[in-house]
Amino acid sequence: MRQHKLALCKVHFLDWVPEQVERTIKRYHMFTHQDRLLVAVSGGKDSLSLWDILYRLGYSAEGLYIGLGIDEGIDYSGNSLSYAHTFAEAHGLVLHVKDIKTEYGETVSELTARTHRGRYKPCSVCGLTKRHVMNLLAQSQGYTTLLTGHNLDDEAAILFGNTLSWVGSYLIRQGPVLEADRPGFVRKVKPLCRIYEREMAAYALLRSIPYIQEECPYAHDATSIYHKELLNKLEGDRPGAKLSFYLTFLQARRAGLFSPTIDERAEMVHSCTECGQPTTAPGLCAFCRMFVKSDYGQLPAMGNES
């Protein structure tokens, strides 16, 4: 690990990763052993490894798998679910499963084909759906904290994208912890935000965690993958650049770089008339608007939430 000037054997590496995650949890005051934790589990290496690390660190966390109904000839969602199930059963952990088609009548693939938002940005439909379902379930069942498996590469790529287009309302909020500072939001945290993607891949491999190796069939279009490639070039030439980009951002923001007035989330003072979740304008939230068949929805704003 050139960025840390550190080389570890298997045994020490498998201790080092949870130690780093524990430090991140404490440094950003993410949660304690008293919290009720819900991990968003996709069946991929990051979220399953996160669940594994939490288990090893003695945190009791339940899992949430969201069935998005992405098939594309390889039963992507079905396979993902079975990896999540396998892990939960092997460790005796509770896995909640929410299926979009069952709950809302349409899969993400169907939404992608039907809506204006989806045709331009399938990942936007998927992200909106996941954020909606995660928050709704966590809130209705009394979890205090939602955990996602975003690693450093994910975070740096999202930050890079938001920086290229200078979306203030996203820049002011992206970080290891998204506080539940408005009614209706559950606290969201990213315990892997300081761990490189290749470190997470090594962890899953060395811990022999079976996970879905295919990329999402929609990912080839994702801008975030392109930004990851650019950042990988930067990291290759300047080891540590990705970590430094993310951490100096967090420091600068903590030091007051951004004007608080740019936080649009502060304007989320309305409740959706359909689902009750917080939204910026009176009426339906962006998720519920997607299901109003006569409304083809608006193009999403530039930038990425996570």
Added chain:
Amino acid sequence: MRQHKLALCKVHFLDWVPEQVERTIKRYHMFTHQDRLLVAVSGGKDSLSLWDILYRLGYSAEGLYIGLGIDEGIDYSGNSLSYAHTFAEAHGLVLHVKDIKTEYGETVSELTARTHRGRYKPCSVCGLTKRHVMNLLAQSQGYTTLLTGHNLDDEAAILFGNTLSWVGSYLIRQGPVLEADRPGFVRKVKPLCRIYEREMAAYALLRSIPYIQEECPYAHDATSIYHKELLNKLEGDRPGAKLSFYLTFLQARRAGLFSPTIDERAEMVHSCTECGQPTTAPGLCAFCRMFVKSDYGQLPAMGNES
């Protein structure tokens, strides 16, 4: 020009560039025909083309060449000066020449070899020197506006570097116009900030302006060149990305993205005891500190001014 979805012949291109520059001058309220203008001329394509464009647009601007004393076996500074001289003579324009060795006793090469700042970052010594000499001359001789030939690629690369390290005090100030908002500063403007580097190269070529083609011998170490390469990759894949990165930054800042409290320039309330120029702390300014032989100077802060 894919970013503009525009293709022009020689004649129209040579009209288009000054039109764009005039629009930039007006859009950012840079100066009028009543202002006393001083162009910083390096002998390169950008500054000579800028001087040429101003001449064609009917602005009367004098030039300032700063002799930095960079030789490195190719008489880099000497050759640069003769290109500046040739242009000034051919157009009957006034060129002021300030030689660092004559004025201060040491060349930039000597300063680079002697000082701590220089050994780590020669471009930092050079930038500090140029900013100091430009401001001093412009102020003492009553010019209202200092013009530099920074093009879009320069600006985007500086912005990219400052973003990678999130230097708030530079982010809040970088732009087409740096107001003379503190005593002792002359207003600085960059009329080429919206024109791509390759457009400027094409302009100089088509106008048959002789200019120094070699890069500065120190440039191979420059981080800004590396950042330019990364942005060129981005631009190649997403035409217009560089312009959009820079313009959305300017828009977001104008809309209040940054907190005004991060502007360190606001703290430049002292006058250097040696040269009288503004500085953040009592005593010598950073430029004059460089010449105190017993003091090897401090490492410069991360980030780039321009």
